[in-house]
Amino acid sequence: MPAQGGPVRILASxxxxxxxxxxxxxxxxxxxxxxxxxxxxxSTLIFLSDLQKYFDWANYPYGDLGVDxxxxxxxxxxxxxxxxxxxxxxxxxxxxxxxxxxxxxxxGDRDPAYRPHHPYEIIYTHYTYDSSRSxxxxxxxxxxxxxxxxxxxxxxxxxxxxxxxxxxxxxxPPNVQNLQPAFSPTGNxxxxxxxxxxxxMGLYVMPVPENITGDPNNKDVEQKALQPxxxxxxxxxxxxxxxxxxSPDGKQIAYLSYNNNTFxxxxxxxxxxxxxxxxxxxxxxxxxTSGGVDGDSRPFWAP
Numbered sequence: 001m002p003a004q005g006g007p008v009r010i011l012a013s014x015x016x017x018x019x020x021x022x023x024x025x026x027x028x029x030x031x032x033x034x035x036x037x038x039x040x041x042x043s044t045l046i047f048l049s050d051l052q053k054y055f056d057w058a059n060y061p062y063g064d065l066g067v068d069x070x071x072x073x074x075x076x077x078x079x080x081x082x083x084x085x086x087x088x089x090x091x092x093x094x095x096x097x098x099x100x101x102x103x104x105x106x107x108g109d110r111d112p113a114y115r116p117h118h119p120y121e122i123i124y125t126h127y128t129y130d131s132s133r134s135x136x137x138x139x140x141x142x143x144x145x146x147x148x149x150x151x152x153x154x155x156x157x158x159x160x161x162x163x164x165x166x167x168x169x170x171x172x173p174p175n176v177q178n179l180q181p182a183f184s185p186t187g188n189x190x191x192x193x194x195x196x197x198x199x200x201m202g203l204y205v206m207p208v209p210e211n212i213t214g215d216p217n218n219k220d221v222e223q224k225a226l227q228p229x230x231x232x233x234x235x236x237x238x239x240x241x242x243x244x245x246x247s248p249d250g251k252q253i254a255y256l257s258y259n260n261n262t263f264x265x266x267x268x269x270x271x272x273x274x275x276x277x278x279x280x281x282x283x284x285x286x287x288x289t290s291g292g293v294d295g296d297s298r299p300f301w302a303p
Contacts, residue, residue, distance in 0.1 A: 011045065011087050027073075029054065031090070034077065037113045043084060046112045046122060046145065048077040051094040076108030079124055081145060099145045100168055103128040107136065111180050116187035120144050121213055123190065125179040126168065138177040140192060141168040142225070144213040169216035171209050171225050180298070182244050182253075183208070189272075189279065191235075191244040191253050202237035203244050203255055203268070205279040233278045235268055236285055243298030254288070254299050262292035265299050 001008045016030035036047040053073045079100035082093050099122065102108040107127025115121040126141045147167040148154075154165035172178040177195040184191070187208065194202045207228040215221050240258035247254070257266045269282040 011082055011084065012049075012090055012093055032077065035110065035112060039114050040116055040119060044081055045084065046079055046081045046099055046114065048109065048112065049080050050075055050077055051080060051090070052078060052098065055094070072104070074102075074104060076102035076104065076106065077110070078102045079109050079112045079122070079145075096149060098148055100124055100126075100141070100143055101148075102126075107138075109141075113181065113183060114145075115142075115183050115208070116185060118187055120146060123171075123181045123183065124168075125181065126170070130174070136177075137174045138179050138195075139170045139174060140172045140178050140181050140190070142171055142209065142213055143168040143216070147213070147216075166217060169212050169222060169225050171212070172229050173226060180243055182246060182298075184246050185248055185250045191246060193242055193244065194232075196237060199239060200237055201239070201241040203235045203241050203253065204232045205235060205253075205270070206232040207277065231278065233280060235270060235279065235281050236266075245298050245300060247301055248303060254301070256293060256298070257285075259287075264289040264291075264293055 012031075012033065014031035014033055016028050018026055018028045021027050031053075032048075032050050034048040036045045038045060053075050055074055078098060080093055080097040081099050082088070082097055087093075088096070100109050100112070103126075106129050110125040110127070112122060112124040115123065121142055122145045123140060123142050126139050128137050128139075129135060130137055144167070151167075154167070171190075172192075179193050179195075181190050181192045183189070184205075189205050190208055191203065191205050194204050196202050209225045209228045212221050212225040235253065236255075236257075238257050238259065240256075240263070242256045244253050244255045246252070251269065251271070253268045253270055255266055255268065256263050265288040267286040267288055269286075270279050271282055272279050
């Protein structure tokens with residue numbers, strides 16, 4: 001809808017109905033949508049959805065989840081894209097609009113965003129489990145959003161980590177939980193949240209790895225992608241810190257923080273070191289709201 005108000009245009013509908021399957025169990029084909037993010041030229045949206053929850057991987061020619069998953073609903077949220085002009089029907093988005101896969105039953109993807117000035121690079125939080133299937137792994141991934149559509153023959157295994165070609169590449173290590181990335185306006189830095197320990201979370205800023213999405217399964221490229229993480233700088237920490245977002249001029253980061261038993265929006269003034277490029281906070285964080293914020297999405301700056 002227009003920012004100043006006006007008619008709402010539906011890009012993709014989640015409308016569905018309940019029905020009885022062949023085993024006489026009640027199911028539904030309603031669809032979830034969440035966390036839309038604009039491309040820089042405003043021609044495309046990437047977003048989360050469970051559009052493929054009935055996707056029949058048993059008959060998919062380039063990948064198969066195996067007998068354990070063929071008849072199970074794929075409820076994990078994945079990243080899809082759709083054009084704003086002349087958007088295709090829902091079934092076309094389901095099959096041709098997939099951008100980033102989830103691992104079956106492991107939590108899905110979150111926080112998708114385009115990298116400014118780089119239309120063929122996106123970032124998202126990826127949830128999975130380690131090989132023991134008992135420890136959750138939360139990492140930041142980057143990807144070329146056209147990789148799956150352009151190369152459907154790559155043998156994808158969204159339900160079997162490591163079982164096939166992975167179009168995404170991790171930019172944070174598997175042994176530390178990192179989430180909720182946000183690109184700076186220049187596209188050269190990433191603000192993100194790190195779980196420091198069981199009682200502390202931190203807002204960090206790191207440089208963006210360059211030239212990694214074209215060959216994401218190359219072992220040397222995988223190591224290269226993890227190097228900028230080592231240059232991360234801590235901006236602020238607390239019991240619960242979340243949902244960072246940069247100001248349009250790149251001089252401030254707004255975020256949610258839990259203090260005195262409530263969540264509120266806070267603001268950190270930041271600057272980059274002229275020599276190292278490392279970010280640091282200027283002064284103390286500023287509290288913008290009082291009395292609690294009950295939303296679960298990040299704040300947004302007006303352009």
